[in-house]
Amino acid sequence: MLKRIAAVLALIGAGLSCASCPPASASPPPGHAVLIGVPGLEWSDVSPSATPNLWRLAQGAAAGLLSVRAVGRLTCPADGWVTISAGARSAAGPYCDRPVSVTPDGEGAVVGEVAEIRRMNKGFGPVGLLGDAVHRSGGCTSAVGAGAALAAADTSGRVDLYAPSAAAFSGWARCPVTVVDAGQVGRSARREAARRADAVVGSVLARVPAGSDVVVAGVSDHGRTPHLRLVLATGPGTAGRYLGSDSTRRANMVILPDLTATLLTSAGIPAPAQLIGTPLLPDAVRPALLASVADLSSQDVAAQTQRRLLPRFFAGFVISQILLYAAAALALRLRWSPRRRRRILAATRVTALVAAAAPVSTYLVNVMPWWHRSHPLPWLVAGITACDLLVVALAVSGPWRRTILGPGTAIASVTAAVLGIDLLTGSDLQLNSLMGYSPLVGGRYYGMGNIAFAVLATSTLLAAAGVAQWISPRWGRRPAVAAVLVMTITAALLDSWTAWGSDFGGLIAFVPGLATTALLVAGRRVSFLRLQLLRATGMAIVLGVAYIDHLRPPAEQTHMGRFFDQLVEGDSLPWLERKFTAMMHTFGNLTLMPVVVAGFLFVLLVLHRPGRAGAAGLVLAYERAPMLRAGLSGAFVTALVGGAVNDSGVAVPALALAVAVPLALAAAIFALQAADEPEPQGAGALESTARPAPALPMRPAEG
Structure with a gap:
């Protein structure tokens, strides 16, 4: 299995080496x-x-x-x-x-x-x-x-x-x-x-x-x-x-x-x-000059609005995440009357879905030109809220709403699809997004930003796990693994291909995560050695693409080709030092670091531990939907590797957890609700809700 995954990843590298770049044009005649x-x-x-x-x-x-x-x-x-x-x-x-x-x-x-x-x-x-x-x-x-x-x-x-x-x-x-x-x-x-x-x-x-x-x-x-x-x-x-x-x-x-x-x-x-x-x-x-000036001026308005709102948005985002975890801990750990327990669990589950839909809403809002309004800030806030509610409404409306992973898979799928389509159409949704990038900061002007990468990778892995959970009981492990590989490799290509995401650093983190999910879906154990081999595979693909890119004329090279030039000439150390220093500084980020700490503690101390009212919710969810473990494991691996190799550092695991933990919480609550009041057998969209799904046999680890 590991060899097959490695072979597929090698094909990614070959494809990336042929990534489309602007063709060389004839030099214009000399002028003044x-x-x-x-x-x-x-x-x-x-x-x-x-x-x-x-x-x-x-x-x-x-x-x-x-x-x-x-x-x-x-x-x-x-x-x-x-x-x-x-x-x-x-x-x-x-x-x-x-x-x-x-x-x-x-x-x-x-x-x-x-x-x-x-x-x-x-x-x-x-x-x-x-x-x-x-x-x-x-x-x-x-x-x-x-x-x-x-x-x-x-x-x-x-x-x-x-x-x-x-x-x-x-x-x-x-x-x-x-x-x-x-x-x-x-x-x-x-x-x-x-x-x-x-x-x-x-x-x-x-x-x-x-x-x-x-x-x-x-x-x-x-x-x-x-x-x-x-x-x-x-x-x-x-x-x-x-x-x-x-x-x-x-x-x-x-x-x-x-x-x-x-x-x-x-x-x-x-x-x-x-x-x-x-x-x-x-x-x-x-258009005519007057309209052009108004349009160009409005772009600066968008950048200024994003700049002013960004600190308050992330402060509110962090506070809401921590409040969600605290409220969920009380809901899951305390003993309630049956009637009150049902209401509290239902409200907590919907709140978790709202939290999970927040990241994609910050991109979707850019579909409407809020920056043209006379008061853009309230329009931006109202637009994000409306998009969030629409995504949640979709998640709880279809037949998948009756299943453990259904609503979460719907939100993860919408998130991955929105970011994937955005990459294919010029990354307009990420520009001036609260979870995208700003031309005032100038860290990136196109492609996949670091925060968006964390959101894309996490949502793709969880969506793939949900699809695998639906496929596996019906057609077996191999089709489920194939579906996971198709979905995750597609996302990895969109993220890293120079014509779209141009985020080769993300590939280093994505490869171990997608391989972890695929191996667990296949029933294989993931050893530490395998993880290191997969991470090395991702780095080798990136260096190979950088080498091929550096062979092109300087005017046609991407940042990866220029980095390889620096590597060969021995000038890459200052660049690496700046990246490493920037990454280390993020660990003192008082805005995002609490999300990482709170998210991990909540998963370990609340979702995985039995409460006074019964079994641990996440353990029950794993029993009924074992592919959830595969998706979460892959997402956590990508988050950890991404935080270590990315200059955004702690921002990568923070945003990965902001997507993954609320979706895990929603699944855990559904499992507890199903245990309290088993629902009759019916046609579920992704998996059975009443009987635990059979655990997939685990093959012995290889290598």
């Missing part, structure tokens, strides 16, 4: 590229009256949102310029608070702090990458303003042509790459600052050579609140389009390193291997 950076500029600052030059430019340009996340929570102007210089997230350190020194040197200038900033960013971005790439190609760099000089300088700090202002600069046509600092739009006097920046933009547009590719971008945050910023691009095919990139796989969103890639591509300069960004791409057709 101009970046006008306006730190702090947002779409809400732009209007026909306040910023006429930007408005006219936007009418004929591609328009999008710029995620300016660099290294810290906030990106100061110097961070933004340094990130453009490096083509990867970087930080300016103390130069967020004091200016860099730009010393004139002939027609050019030297930025004296570049060497120091490079040392500070060891292990992050190679500051000076943009300038070095231009110089290696035989070209020169020109910069207007101190921030632009920091972005255009090479590793020695050299900029070939420099002027402190656009009015003082005359070399617009001499260099293939020109960077302009149009001044910051900060917290105070924003309208006046935006007008000044608009005047600089108008002056530059009037002077650059005809046919130049121009990008205007709000390259940093302002104040203490991160926002999505404005980005515009001119060039072939940009008119009337949204602006996206392969870095985000979003039709209307890009990241700071994409600006670096765009400058080099527009100038016909090869991209260095260390460059993280990809060129800006005109994408979907956008």
Whole structure:
């Protein structure tokens, strides 16, 4: 059995190696590229009256949102310029608070702090990458303003042509790459600052050579609140389009390193291997400019709403989980009159189902554009509540409601299906979801997030166990195992395939869990050695895919290919240290750690131990539905491995338990109810409710 599972997993690796990536495109002819950076500029600052030059430019340009996340929570102007210089997230350190020194040197200038900033960013971005790439190609760099000089300088700090202002600069046509600092739009006097920046933009547009590719971008945050910023691009095919990139796989969103890639591509300069960004791409057709500005501004509203609600949501989520466990412990451990016991158990079971449906509801709510409402926060909360109740209503409505695993399997199936469909359709439900990811944080812009992985893996394993429980008494173990493998491997492919989830780290955790469930469904014992072999198999698949990905050209590689490059070159240690440090810090997370502790204690001390009123509920559930043990075991294995190998650390087991424990509680209560009042034999959707299902014989462990 173990060999067959390993063979199937090997096929996953072969399939992943052929994951679809954007085809290599022909390099455009060399041209002139101009970046006008306006730190702090947002779409809400732009209007026909306040910023006429930007408005006219936007009418004929591609328009999008710029995620300016660099290294810290906030990106100061110097961070933004340094990130453009490096083509990867970087930080300016103390130069967020004091200016860099730009010393004139002939027609050019030297930025004296570049060497120091490079040392500070060891292990992050190679500051000076943009300038070095231009110089290696035989070209020169020109910069207007101190921030632009920091972005255009090479590793020695050299900029070939420099002027402190656009009015003082005359070399617009001499260099293939020109960077302009149009001044910051900060917290105070924003309208006046935006007008000044608009005047600089108008002056530059009037002077650059005809046919130049121009990008205007709000390259940093302002104040203490991160926002999505404005980005515009001119060039072939940009008119009337949204602006996206392969870095985000979003039709209307890009990241700071994409600006670096765009400058080099527009100038016909090869991209260095260390460059993280990809060129800006005109994408979907956008509506008229006024409607486009409203749409792009609403995306920032969604991100801000998620940011404000997130701490309160998770605090409420944790409190509700702990209250559920406490109330359930009282319901199961105390002696009640028969009539009151029935009511209390029924209410507790429904409450458990509501808790289990909460994660999927945070994704489903994004089907409706709540961020377009004048008061988005109450609409978001009301939408999550409505989705939760709808999912629970489905779970307790069909014929499966009469079975131990039926309602839980329904909720788990809906959860897995919603996340699977979301991956196939662009991950729109995870973006700005309370259990998804935020472009303000910038940990991920597409694919499967870490919290969503925990929810997907757990729900898939429990749904597969429920299906196996229905199949096994009717057709035997082999069809049940086949169903489990089909469901879980499909989910693993969706999670890890580069075209969809692009979450290869999740595969390391998913493989031991799905194999554990499959082995237990087959009647095999799972030894410690087997678990280690399965975990090693998952890691081998990931490394194999990373190796194949690294063989592709740098512009076509995913993060896995770039990681393998770092591994081969011996540069992966800083990356691994950051991941490990981030994972260890999560164990002090006072929000999620209580969920993990409370969940494990509740399962061990309440569900597995007899109460005053009778047998342990989970033991009874295992007797009537033995496949439940297989699903829970696989989910717990995936949660533990995922917490150990993922930089989100404790978040993975916390969310896995938040799905698994309420569903286990619902099954345990159903088993207790059935023991109190055995129901007549009938056609159940997943298994019998009156007689215990026969336990599957366990074969001796192999290996």
